[in-house]
Amino acid sequence: xxxxxxxxxxxxxxxxxxxxxxxxxxxxxxxxxxxxxxxGLMALGAVIAFIIVYHGGGHLIGFVAAGICSxxxxxxxxIIALVFRANQVAAGLAIGILxxxxxxxxxxxxxxxxxxxxxxxxxxxxxxLPIIGGLFTQDIVVWFSLAGTLAIWAIFxxxxxxxxxxxxxxxxxxxxxxxxxxxxxxxxxxxxGGMMAxxxxxxxxxxxxxxxxxxxxxxxxxxxxxxxxxGTWLTGRIFLGACLFGAVSLMGPAAQAxxxxxxSQLLSSLPYLVTxxxxxxxxxxxxxxxxxxxxxxGEPFER
Amino acid sequence: xxxxxxxxRGISKSYGAIRANQEIDLDVAPRSIHAxxxxxxxxxxxxMKLIYGVEQPDDGTAAWKGEPLSLASPAxxxxxxxxxxxxHFSLFETLTxxxxxxxxxxxxxxELTKRIRTLGRDFGLExxxxxxxxxxxxxxxxxVEIIRCLMTNPKLLILxxxxxxxxxxxxxxxxxxxxxxxxxxxxxxxxxxxxxxxxAICDRAxxxxxxxxxxxxxxxxxxxxxxxxxxxxxxxPEPIPALPLSGGERxxxxxxxDYTPDDPFAVPLSSISLTVRASEILGIAGxxxxxxxxxxxxxxGETVLKRExxxxxxxxxxxxxxxxxxxxxxxxxxxxxxxxxGRGAVPEMSLLLNxxxxxxxxxxxxxxxxxxxxAAAFTNDCIRQYDVRTRGxxxxxxxxxxxxxxxxxxxREIMLAPKLLFVAQPTWGVDVGAASAIRQRLIALRNxxxxxxxxxxxxxxxxxxxxxxxxxxxxxLSPPLLAVNTKPEEIGRYMIGAEPAGEKASA
Numbered sequence: 001x002x003x004x005x006x007x008x009x010x011x012x013x014x015x016x017x018x019x020x021x022x023x024x025x026x027x028x029x030x031x032x033x034x035x036x037x038x039x040g041l042m043a044l045g046a047v048i049a050f051i052i053v054y055h056g057g058g059h060l061i062g063f064v065a066a067g068i069c070s071x072x073x074x075x076x077x078x079i080i081a082l083v084f085r086a087n088q089v090a091a092g093l094a095i096g097i098l099x100x101x102x103x104x105x106x107x108x109x110x111x112x113x114x115x116x117x118x119x120x121x122x123x124x125x126x127x128x129l130p131i132i133g134g135l136f137t138q139d140i141v142v143w144f145s146l147a148g149t150l151a152i153w154a155i156f157x158x159x160x161x162x163x164x165x166x167x168x169x170x171x172x173x174x175x176x177x178x179x180x181x182x183x184x185x186x187x188x189x190x191x192x193g194g195m196m197a198x199x200x201x202x203x204x205x206x207x208x209x210x211x212x213x214x215x216x217x218x219x220x221x222x223x224x225x226x227x228x229x230x231g232t233w234l235t236g237r238i239f240l241g242a243c244l245f246g247a248v249s250l251m252g253p254a255a256q257a258x259x260x261x262x263x264s265q266l267l268s269s270l271p272y273l274v275t276x277x278x279x280x281x282x283x284x285x286x287x288x289x290x291x292x293x294x295x296x297x298g299e300p301f302e303r
Numbered sequence: 304x305x306x307x308x309x310x311x312r313g314i315s316k317s318y319g320a321i322r323a324n325q326e327i328d329l330d331v332a333p334r335s336i337h338a339x340x341x342x343x344x345x346x347x348x349x350x351m352k353l354i355y356g357v358e359q360p361d362d363g364t365a366a367w368k369g370e371p372l373s374l375a376s377p378a379x380x381x382x383x384x385x386x387x388x389x390x391h392f393s394l395f396e397t398l399t400x401x402x403x404x405x406x407x408x409x410x411x412x413x414e415l416t417k418r419i420r421t422l423g424r425d426f427g428l429e430x431x432x433x434x435x436x437x438x439x440x441x442x443x444x445x446x447v448e449i450i451r452c453l454m455t456n457p458k459l460l461i462l463x464x465x466x467x468x469x470x471x472x473x474x475x476x477x478x479x480x481x482x483x484x485x486x487x488x489x490x491x492x493x494x495x496x497x498x499x500x501x502x503a504i505c506d507r508a509x510x511x512x513x514x515x516x517x518x519x520x521x522x523x524x525x526x527x528x529x530x531x532x533x534x535x536x537x538x539x540p541e542p543i544p545a546l547p548l549s550g551g552e553r554x555x556x557x558x559x560x561d562y563t564p565d566d567p568f569a570v571p572l573s574s575i576s577l578t579v580r581a582s583e584i585l586g587i588a589g590x591x592x593x594x595x596x597x598x599x600x601x602x603x604g605e606t607v608l609k610r611e612x613x614x615x616x617x618x619x620x621x622x623x624x625x626x627x628x629x630x631x632x633x634x635x636x637x638x639x640x641x642x643x644x645g646r647g648a649v650p651e652m653s654l655l656l657n658x659x660x661x662x663x664x665x666x667x668x669x670x671x672x673x674x675x676x677x678a679a680a681f682t683n684d685c686i687r688q689y690d691v692r693t694r695g696x697x698x699x700x701x702x703x704x705x706x707x708x709x710x711x712x713x714x715r716e717i718m719l720a721p722k723l724l725f726v727a728q729p730t731w732g733v734d735v736g737a738a739s740a741i742r743q744r745l746i747a748l749r750n751x752x753x754x755x756x757x758x759x760x761x762x763x764x765x766x767x768x769x770x771x772x773x774x775x776x777x778x779x780l781s782p783p784l785l786a787v788n789t790k791p792e793e794i795g796r797y798m799i800g801a802e803p804a805g806e807k808a809s810a
Contacts (some may be wrong), residue, residue, distance in 0.1 A: 160405060167395050167406055174393035177357055178407050179378030287567045291397075 002253040007247050015246030016145050017042070017156035017204045017217075022231070022238050023152050024196025029228055031133025031189035032157070032169035034298040037077055037198050039221025040099020045070040046199030046205035047103040047215060053115045053206045063141075066202035067195040073099055074194025078187045087298040096221070103214070110212045117210040137209030141203050153235035165189060169294040172301040182301050197221065219272065226275045230282055232292040241278075248274050306369050308333045308490050309385075309459055314363035316349055323349040325514045327363070327371035331459065331507075336491045337480060338501040338522060340534055343732050344704065347494045350511070351461050354492070355387045356380040384454030387444065387461040395436040398570065400430055400447050408454045417456075421498050426480045437568050441590045442473050442799070449480070461482065461492045466500055467760065470590065470798035471791050478504050496534070498527040510534055511543070522575075535735050551581030554723040554747070554754035555602070558618040562601060562608075570594040572601075572778045577756075579723065584745065585783070586769030588762060588794050594778040595758050596641070599727050604628035605640045616678035619722060628773045639713050639729065641758070643705065647712040650701030654693065655698050658682045658715055665719065681718070689714030690737065698717065705732035713741055717748065724748070727758045742768055762791050774801045 021038050028035050045066035048139040067091070073095060081091040083236035118139040126136035163187060168175045172182045201217060223245055230236030252267035283289065308329040314327040324346045332338045341347045352358045354365075356374035365372040367383055374380050377387075395404050401416050408415060409520045416432045423429040428446040436444060445465065452460055463482075481491055481504060495501055501508055503523045510518035510533040518533040560575040572594050579585045589595065600606040601616065608615060608624035616624040619634050628638075640646040642673065656679050661666055667678045682696035689710045693703055700708060709732065715760045729745065730738035745768060749755055758775075759765050765772055771783040774797035781797040 114671050163398065163402055163406055166398065170395045170397055171393070174395065175406075177377055177387075177389065177393045179376060179381060180406070286565050295397075 003258045003260075005131060005134055005165045006257060007226045007250045008132055009137065010214060010250050010253075011243055011246040012135065012142050012146075013208055013246070013248050015242040016142050017200045017220050018224050018227060018245050019145050019149065019239060019242035020203060021197045021221055022227040023148060023235070024193035024200070024243060025225055025228045025281045026231075026233060026235065026238060027152065027165065027196075028189050028193035029294055029297055030169045030233060030300065031165045032172060032294055032296040032301070033078075033081065033186050033190055034088045034092065035081075035095075035102070035190060035193055036089060036225065037074065037075065037094075037096035037099060038193075038224050039199035039217055039219070040096035040103075041070040041074055041194050042099075042163065042201035042204065042217045042224075043103035043215075044099040045074055045201030047107040047110075047201075047212070048198070049114065049202030050110060050205045050212045051106065052078070054110060054113060054212075055212075059118060059206060062206055063199055063202045066198040070099075070104035070198025070201065071191045071194040074190050074197070075187070077194075080185050082186050082190070085302065088298050088300070100215075100217075107212055111214065113212055115206055115210045118207050123206055129300040139207060141199075141207055149235060149239050156235065169296055172296050173300075175193075175302075186248055186301070195255075197224075200224070223271060223275055226279055229289075230275075230278055232282065232288050233294060234292055245271050245274070305333065307331055307366075308368060309372075310366045311354075312364050312366075314350070314353060314360045314365070316353060316358065316360050319328060322514050324353070326455055327511075327514075327516055329509055329516070331490055331492060333458075333490055334485055334488060335407055336485055336493055336505045337506055338505035338508035339494045339511065339532065340496065340498070340508050340522075342496055342534060342734050343706065344734065345492060345511040345534075345764060346514040347462060347511055348719045349514075351387065351463055351492070351494060351523070352569045354380070355385060357459060361517040381455055381457075381801060384456070384458035385461065386455055386457035386459070387463070388448045388452055389463055394436045394444055394447060395698065397435065399433050399435050400439075401432040403436060403447060404432075404451050404454060405449050408724055417455060417594055419450055422453055426483055427436065427451070427476055428480060442469055442591055445469070445477075452773050453484075457489060459490045459492065460473045461494070464496075466495065466497065467491070471795040472799060474500070492700070498530045502527065512536060531735075542664070551583070551752065551754075552620075553580050553617075554599065554619055555579040555725075555756060556738075557602075558615055558617075560601070560615040562606075562612075564597055564606075570597055570778045572597055575778075575780050577773060577780060577783070579754045579756050581722075581754050582749055583771070584749050584757060584769045586765035586772045586786070587756070587758045587775055587780070588765050588772055589760075589775035589798055591760055595727070595775060597778070598775065599638075599725070600756060602725055604631045631633055632719075633664075637661070637716040637719045637721035637724050639716050639724075641707075641727035642729065643708045644701065648700040648708060650699065652688070652700060653697045654678055654691075654700055654703075654711060655682045655696040655712075658685065658696075662715055685711060685714040688718075690740065705735050706737055709733050710737055710741065713744075716743065721753065723754045723756070729757060729759065731765060732762070738764075765794075766791070 021042055025035065025038055048069045049062035049066040052065050053059060062064055077091055077095040080086045081088045118141065120137050120139050123136040127133050156166065164180055168180060168182050168185045176182050204217060204220065205212060227238055227241045232243045249269050251270055252264055255262050309331040311327055311329040314324055316324040327350060339347050339350065353360050354398055356376045359375065365374065401412055401419060403413065404415055404419065425517060426631045427448050430443050430446045430450065436447065437562050450461060465477060485491060493505055498501045505522050508520055508522040509516060512534060522530060556578050557575055561573050561746065563571040570593060575598065576587060580810050606626050607627060610625055610659060613624045618631060618636055621634060623631050623634065644650045658681050659678055662681055665681065667674055667681060685691065687785065691711045692707050703711065713729065715728065729741055733741065742764065745755055757765065757768055768788055772786050772789060773783050774781040775792055776797060777800060784793065
């Protein structure tokens, strides 16, 4: 197996934590809310899922519980930032730190323990293809994430729900004037984003690297937030961005596996370097940001 | 009169100490066009927000077809059959027309598209259902708003200052639409401060002043003077004529300016040329959103041209295209921006500190420190001369009403005795008396030799002030028209981009 095959085979799984969290944050930001607590919400989801799976609750219940707990924590953010109109940046950071603290607390006695991951399901015929065959052998969560990406794209493109979310994000005053419950829509979006962050964390802890270590989310929540901007609030671009980060994060192991002589520190810092560079390039094109950006992002809504 | 469609009794609403509506009684008959007439700040918009459920009254009762009505939300108002077209539109710019309508009206896209086209044909409201709203002109946006309301089959349609954004030709078209709607069984509440319009279309008028009802009349039986007296409580002041003066030296010259902004929603300007001489007022007409903000930022220096684009803008004979606002002011330029809070004044700072922002060259500083005595004297002068209603120089700028703050900013800039004064929307939100005082002051300054550039949406104001008028449309400027020889309809044709002579207006 050469480096390219290795990266292709692992890319989607590596991308899944980024993708799930970024899709959630996309919905939140499209509704006009900036939730910077994704890292902490992922950490909470991760520890909850790990504890349940470790005690034999199974992956399904682990994911569901992680989604519910992170959604509940994000609702605390919604109450502070939307109902009491606190500064969204400060409230998001606080909730993020709280989530990381909770995950360290709950995970204390599970440090370095492992669980069993999920089996990989191969798509018949496609997985036999040369070179790219590895792309089509993935665990079930990856397949669900791909379906979820499509679903979110379809919701924003074709459905009234998507239209309402976009309207609330673009001009909350007008949305209120024509009779939509702005705060309720935003709260629902935040809860959805929290749930997706919980799933992302759960995937990282019980499927991708089924081992508990404090701080295992390791900045992936922040990259997910950057991905939303990186993808200029478009589902397809966010998916491509997540794949890129998945691939970049595999370069370290790929280099080791093929015996290339590159310092591992450099390789493991690659995702962050790529984030900085790509964000710089995207932000240089103000047109793109303005056309797809969310006009009321981060602004509290008052009647 | 048959049973009224909507009837209000004793409606009151206060915002803090400001009593926006006091004991308002109002009856709207079925199948009528009913005007709510009043100056800016008389309480018209507040009353409409109460009727549409955007805000709730402190006191009073309402009835709908004789049954008690409590309006808790816009959704409920729409459910009862009340629709509203807002003055500042409540459309979503990044969505298409049909998507905007889908947000309010249930139904599938294809079906809605068909209904939009039918309504457009029946009521003269043609618009492309698949166009993005940010690409539409202001008149088209208004049509979208009206269609959106009509598709909910309202019994009562509220229009908040609908003509303020339209050129004269389109006003007549709108009136045709409204008459057809009335004949189709819809009552219309028509909010305006323009007397002639109300006499032309309304069969009933309720007049508000200072939050109270001061008259309830048939506008066709009263002339504009009567209505004005009810509206402002005294006779309208007569405008003073401008002295015919021959133009002096060129104080502002723009030659073939092209400018494409970074912002994709902003309007690019192409081959803009204009000249303002001493003792001359040039008025720029046009519906806002046609490049006014971009042009004013270029003139004020908030937008600076790139070096290779220099030699397009000249002030007092010097190329200023690459100079910042402070450098332009040093040459004798003064500027009143269209938004008073944020650009004209800092709301959180006192009037005294706000004077210092632009008037510091008038020796209000001593060795770089503020000379409070002189600054206070300057501020007091400005407050007295321009009749600014405030408790004194220490009042926060944000605590003044819009009209009073406008008077303060205009006064501050005039007291700088500039050679070239640029005023964007000089009387926006200013009451009628103060507006005419500002206009008279501008004419007096022109007679004394100042060069003045005015951007305004109010055609009447431009005709009263200007020696020449140029019209801004889609980022291009018409040739200068001598105001005394020009009819409003000619300006109107430029405003909608039609050919000036002979051609039929089509927009």
